[in-house]
Amino acid sequence: MGVVLLDSSAVVGFLQPDDALHDAAYAAIGRAVRAGDYLAISAVTWTEILTGAALGHREEATVRGFVADFGIEIAAVDAAVAERAARIRGRHAERLAGGRRRSTVSPPDALILATAELHPAVDRVIGGDARWSRICRSLDVAFLQLRG
Secondary structure, eight states: OOEEEEOHHHHHHHHOTTSTTHHHHHHHHHHHHHTTOEEEEEHHHHHHHHHHHHTTSSOHHHHHHHHHHTTOEEEOOOHHHHHHHHHHHHHSEEEOGGGOEEESSOHHHHHHHHHHHHSTTEEEEEESOTHHHHHHHHHTOEEEEOOO
16 A cells, blocks of 8 residues: 555546546546555645636535545645655756756656655555656656556
8 A cells, every 4th residue: 555646637537537547547547546555646736726717617515525525635835845846857858959957847746756755655646647757767666657
């Protein structure tokens, strides 16, 4: 039994039957729950899914019910997570003309991945972004990519 950190794509996919990732998210989250794993989300993911609910993508009660029904931990973003996210962004960068570098990892993604790395019990992440596979290898965190 471990802790599985869900990205917003996994949560949205699970909750919305018409989402391209619904079947994969439903199966992956179901396997984790049946295995006795605990579920968690980053505070960043919480923001993203509540924003979607506020925009009418799904009722807020449904989102809150999902978190409550599954006993999902909302992992805080603190200074240590922010600092680790900055290092992740710095490590995953591309060179631009003139020698400048630009990170290929967005701040929200880096914060979620830093949460996975620093959380004492997270052993894997579930999400839909294929780029996360490479990033998670450098963090020593397993990544299950959802495919629609």
